[in-house]
Amino acid sequence: MAINSNQLHELPGSLAECHALHTLIANSNRLTEVPEMLLHMPSLAVVNLSHNKIHTLQQGTAAALGDALPLGVRAAGAAGGAAEASNCAIKELDLTGNPLLAAFDDVTLAPGEYHEPIIRDIQAKKARR
Secondary structure, three states, X not given: OEOOOOOOOOOOHHHHHOOOOOEEEOOOOOOXXXXXXXXXXXXXXXXXXXXXXXXXXXXXXXXXXXXHOOHHHHHOOOOOOOOOOOOOOOOEEEOOOOHHHHHHOOOOOOOOOOOHHHHHHHHHHHHOO
């Protein structure tokens, strides 16, 4: 489902009723957080929330998302510790272009001292400048 570029400040509550939804494209809106309802959607595996206004993650949200978070966000401690057991189906979450990742805009990493997901996030941000 694509609901991108609609200046949404929040996602419609009725979205939670889409139990078979696999992919949600909600980039380029005005969301300020990862909506908790997404964590409870049983088939939702791919979420694009890039280019919104997300600047923090609630601890419970970060813990539920676990490995779906960009590696840099996990490394920065946004997950608030070890991820709790969760039924969250999200496997891929794109947060590129959100203030949450702004701390990684000017990161320089030496060869061999990086993990590929961080580099992709940084390269994508620098390419848009």
